[in-house]
Amino acid sequence: MKYLLLIPAFAVCACNAPKKTVTATAVNPENYANTITSQELKDHLYTFASDEFEGRDTGEEGQKKAAQYIKNYYEKEAIGSPIAEGDYFQEIPSAYFNNKYKDSENVIGFIKGKELPNEVVILTAHYDHVGKKGEEIYNGADDDGSGSVALLEIAEAFKKAVKDGYQPKRSVVFLHVTGEEKGLLGSKFYVENPIFPLANTVANLNTDMIGRIDVKHEGKEDYIYLIGSDKLSTDLHNLSEEVNKKYVQLDIDYTYNDDNDPNRFYYRSDHYNFAKHNIPIIFYFNGVHADYHKPTDTPEKINYDLLAKRTQLIFYTAWEIANRDQRIIVDKAK
Secondary structure, three states: OOOOOOOOOOOOOOOOOOHHHOEHHHOOOHHHHOOOOHHHHHHHHHHHOOHHHHHHEOOOHHHHHHHHHHHHHHHHOOOEOOOEOOEOEEEEOHHHHOOOOOOEEEEEEEEOOOOEEEEEEEEEEEOOEOOEEOOEEOOOHHHHHHHHHHHHHHHHHHHHHHHOOOEOOEEEEEEEEOOHHHOOHHHHHHHHOOOOOHHHEEEEEEEOOOOOOOHHHOOOOOEEEEEOOOOOOHHHHHHHHHHHHHHHOOEEEOHHHOOOOOOOHHHOOOHHHHHOOOOOEEEEEOOOOOOOOOOOOOHHHOOHHHHHHHHHHHHHHHHHHHHOOOOOOOOOOO
């Protein structure tokens, strides 16, 4: 996360059609949420937040290794790209950063919708971090390695559903953005150069730090902070609440959703660039902790069972948005 200075799905009739033609609303999403496991998240993160990736600083070698890791995973899982076959990188030239940082890239995976393919649900997580300072590597396991690997597992769950013949109604985009720590720059570049028209983007679910527990929740760790779900859409907020109640039962904490919250987290991660365009968003967050933006934010400190449960919540929410009959209603446009 960037520093702040101041600071009902129902079965669709198949009508004797073969299984491969039915939509995803005909299946229980728990079958696929259960493929999101703590062990797979851990396996990913111990590589993604390792010293080999050198803190994933924007434009630097470690960030390039992280981008390649994400691309390789999507290719292995036969998850496509919306850019071109085999091309998962939305290139961002150094000039866009006023030459302060080297060329970089967003990494994008894609699952095409069956009935409404031009409507997209975008899941975001920033895969950059703050790099190295001297000999110390800032691994960024929670910030935002946790969100990055969560997107990989969610993409895998959707892809397994597709392989079983259950294709989502709407398209689902997995957008791993660079340059968040430099000022939300990767997501800013995307909304200024969208691969899908912003008017067709029905919602953005942003995941930034979901692997740890903050001081407030020590001893009652089964929680997640949600920010922004009601800022633009009562519909999205209600859907989110219903999904959590039905499937996961996490304690949802809205403390940081308060307009008067001095931390101003609503403005500090990549969802905000979508919200500025009246795209409904939810920001999933575990709160800050003693290792925030320190070299001690390392993979062994992640609560992987909790990370899996939070990731499943995001999957269920994306699944419902992608498969409901009507797109999310924006009733609070700014």
